[in-house]
Amino acid sequence: MTTPKTYGKLIGASLGPGDPELITRRGWAALQSGARWIYPVKKAEENSYALSIVERGGLPVPADAVELVFPMTRDPAALGKAWALAAARTVELLAEGRDAVFLVEGDASTFATFGHLARVVRELVPHIDVETIPGVSSFAAAAAATGLPLAEEDETLAVIPTAYGIEVIDHLLDEFDTLILLKVKPLLDDVLGLLERRGLLATSCFIEKVGAPDERVVRDLATLKGEQVNYLSLLLVRNPKRQRGELRRGCRQRQEAREAAGA
Structure with a gap:
């Protein structure tokens, strides 16, 4: 054997x-x-x-x-x-x-x-x-380093690679209170253009190599246009224009409608 x-x-x-x-x-x-x-x-x-x-x-x-x-x-x-x-x-x-x-x-x-x-x-x-x-994710460390909350109370949060593209990011800005965009290097200028058009530059923050000795935090995002940033970089995007709790209220309303229909 x-x-x-x-x-x-x-x-x-x-x-x-x-x-x-x-x-x-x-x-x-x-x-x-x-x-x-x-x-x-x-x-x-x-x-x-x-x-x-x-x-x-x-x-x-x-x-x-x-x-x-x-x-x-x-x-x-x-x-x-x-x-x-x-x-x-x-x-x-x-x-x-x-x-x-x-x-x-x-x-x-x-x-x-x-x-x-x-x-x-x-x-x-x-x-x-x-x-x-398990360990600390880059976006959790970035939020702590910048003092920006990722989500509070009934707010919604999405984490996506920037490679999904500008159209997807634009759509998600209407669906979530906070977007975390990972690996922003290839599309940084396009994302900055989108945030500028939507008036979200002031409520967004760029973080590069968070926690490393050469960590960099940039709050004036317009200064990044045309720059070749490090691969290990991300954007925290807060959308204060989105009505808080909208997704939860929508789910609750659909649930109530189903219950009423079954009554």
Whole structure:
């Protein structure tokens, strides 16, 4: 009878968006548990932002830490190959029987690489144990850094990648009290134009590399026009012109109409 191979556990450790003091106690313990560190890079032997967060926290990088390459491209073939290689390498490491902790900037469950990696790993070996350690998201840290509330009482909130496009963003401004626009770099000027047309520049704020030593907060958004900002940037957009609680009232009215019709 063949003895089943024993695999280590794959741990996604959320590190927060830049400030090592935002790493949770649970995440800190995982980093010091003896598990092998795995960290993402965009190109081979390139600096890892996730790794830099831990280094600023004072932890030395283990000599046997392993980088996984996740290229910044929209080419499906290139992405598919990279994901397959990363997952295969992760399974290979876990097959040694030792846990592996994957370093995640921000929160591992929010627009993060870890969820996809874990899914592909489990497609290869379904019984591999996966643990996700939650953390502080970039937009939560940005709200705290700027003093802007994300949502109060019955206000509504939406979080979307800016790549969804200007038409979608324009529509959502009518549906939500606060919009969080992630990865604004490619469409920044277009978004600024939209906010200017809708009179929302004054109630919006730009945050770049929140929590990092070179964090930047810009409240005068007009000064950003034409600028090439960092990839790790976002916009918090508050729409005070939208009637508060509108979505909840609409849902309540529809519920009351259904109840009346069924009476």
